[in-house]
Amino acid sequence: MIAIIDYEAGNLASVKRAVSFIGFDCIVTNDIDVICRADRIIFPGVGAAGTAMKSLKRMGLDKAIIEFFNSGRPVLGICLGTQVIMGFSQENNTHCLKIINGTVKAFTKELHISDDICIKIPHMGWNRVMLSRKHPVFDDMQEKDEFYFVHGFYPVPDNLNHVLGVTDYGIDFASVIAYKNLIATQFHLEKSGRPGLGILKNFCRWNPC
Amino acid sequence: MLSKRIIPCLDVREGRTTKGIKFQNNVDIGDPVEMARFYYEAGADEIVFYDITASHEKRDIMIDVVRRVAETIFIPFSVGGGIRTIDDMRAVLLAGAEKVSVNSAAVKTPEIISSGAKAFGSQCIVLGMDVKFVGEKENIPSGYEIVINGGRTYMGIDALEWALKGQDLGAGEICLNSIDADGTCDGYEINLTSLISNSVNIPVIASGGAGMPEHLYQVLTKGTADAALIASMVHYDNYTISDIKNYLDNKGVKVRKSW
Numbered sequence: 342m343i344a345i346i347d348y349e350a351g352n353l354a355s356v357k358r359a360v361s362f363i364g365f366d367c368i369v370t371n372d373i374d375v376i377c378r379a380d381r382i383i384f385p386g387v388g389a390a391g392t393a394m395k396s397l398k399r400m401g402l403d404k405a406i407i408e409f410f411n412s413g414r415p416v417l418g419i420c421l422g423t424q425v426i427m428g429f430s431q432e433n434n435t436h437c438l439k440i441i442n443g444t445v446k447a448f449t450k451e452l453h454i455s456d457d458i459c460i461k462i463p464h465m466g467w468n469r470v471m472l473s474r475k476h477p478v479f480d481d482m483q484e485k486d487e488f489y490f491v492h493g494f495y496p497v498p499d500n501l502n503h504v505l506g507v508t509d510y511g512i513d514f515a516s517v518i519a520y521k522n523l524i525a526t527q528f529h530l531e532k533s534g535r536p537g538l539g540i541l542k543n544f545c546r547w548n549p550c
Numbered sequence: 551m552l553s554k555r556i557i558p559c560l561d562v563r564e565g566r567t568t569k570g571i572k573f574q575n576n577v578d579i580g581d582p583v584e585m586a587r588f589y590y591e592a593g594a595d596e597i598v599f600y601d602i603t604a605s606h607e608k609r610d611i612m613i614d615v616v617r618r619v620a621e622t623i624f625i626p627f628s629v630g631g632g633i634r635t636i637d638d639m640r641a642v643l644l645a646g647a648e649k650v651s652v653n654s655a656a657v658k659t660p661e662i663i664s665s666g667a668k669a670f671g672s673q674c675i676v677l678g679m680d681v682k683f684v685g686e687k688e689n690i691p692s693g694y695e696i697v698i699n700g701g702r703t704y705m706g707i708d709a710l711e712w713a714l715k716g717q718d719l720g721a722g723e724i725c726l727n728s729i730d731a732d733g734t735c736d737g738y739e740i741n742l743t744s745l746i747s748n749s750v751n752i753p754v755i756a757s758g759g760a761g762m763p764e765h766l767y768q769v770l771t772k773g774t775a776d777a778a779l780i781a782s783m784v785h786y787d788n789y790t791i792s793d794i795k796n797y798l799d800n801k802g803v804k805v806r807k808s809w
Binding site for chain 1: 553624625753774809
């Protein structure tokens with residue numbers, strides 16, 4: 342069973358619909374026992390880091406997620422989930438789960454697409470991902486595939502080896518993080534059409550060693 | 551680099567899709583869920599549903615449509631039309647829409663933007679603006695005025711000021727519809743789009759007037775829109791989304807070509 346962590350952070354039903362659509366059983370839950378017994382977990386989320394961490398702590402889910410990660414079973418972070426696994430977020434100056442050391446930074450208006458065009462914030466829409474190495478979950482991804490992003494902040498891992506994929510939006514930022522049994526995407530796999538569902542399917546079958 | 555988004559717009563009345571010409575003489579062109587699936591598979595980057603059901607009692611029909619669409623397509627979609635309260639927003643978002651668009655209600659009660667953004671996040675809140683060119687006036691310095699009721703009621707609000715205020719209140723995106731261009735198929739209102747898009751720092755979707763791929767090219771380059779809404783030109787089989795994207799790609803506009 343795949344557990345989708347429910348910490349009152351946005352529309353988790355869309356992740357559930359996507360996982361069900363590709364043929365896997367899943368449950369949206371905040372029950373720590375259910376999470377502990379799950380085969381793998383998905384940690385999604387939309388919203389602000391400060392509120393998210395407060396909810397996670399109040400529900401005891403912060404420790405549950407860290408323990409689950411330490412057990413070696415597969416963990417997938419999506420969007421806000423990907424930011425909250427980092428050490429610290431500039432959003433509401435929030436101390437986060439610290440599964441990955443590093444900071445979550447804000448896109449700033451000073452970033453440019455070209456000489457005379459500044460970026461708009463949030464980074465909203467379809468963009469590409471450049472992988473730095475192979476990864477079983479990203480086996481089927483093609484270079485021309487694009488993914489749906491909506492975010493004003495982006496993760497900056499301290500260790501560059503944790504960055505599996507980068508995306509260009511004024512700067513090259515880490516859009517995919519991979520470390521041991523963890524994979525985390527800044528984009529919404531559940532809203533990225535065929536390529537997104539393909540990666541989700543690979544995660545649902547992934548056996549990290 | 552972000553792709554420019556191509557977004558089919560479906561007008562839905564009592565659970566059926568229509569497309570109006572200047573908001574009159576709506577004609578039935580099908581089932582919204584099937585049309586959404588068709589456009590999803592054809593390469594739409596997003597889909598906009600606009601609920602034009604007149605009766606408030608029949609609005610549950612739309613919620614059911616949203617739920618079925620969410621089970622069928624795996625790209626973002628938004629719902630607008632008749633959203634008046636936070637509860638209206640919540641119903642649409644819980645049913646599976648990515649974003650909700652407010653228009654008249656925001657003009658009458660701007661706080662709905664800030665309360666919506668606070669409750670669901672800015673990325674969920676699209677400010678829909680219906681705009682008419684009226685020429686420069688004292689209270690309309692840009693020459694573009696906000697209208698509601700399908701263009702029948704002038705609100706005495708300058709479109710540029712309203713866009714900036716909407717952004718400040720927490721709107722995450724603007725869907726900018728020119729009533730003058732809407733339904734004409736003669737091209738988008740480029741000046742209006744460029745004026746707004748260059749003044750705000752949130753994405754702007756241009757709407758109204760698309761009739762051929764060249765129109766999208768103009769509004770996405772000269773108009774500096776981040777996305778373009780299309781309706782008649784794809785609903786009536788004149789062009790496919792691939793046709794439009796190939797045209798834009800050939801002219802150097804970055805679009806999503808793999809789906």
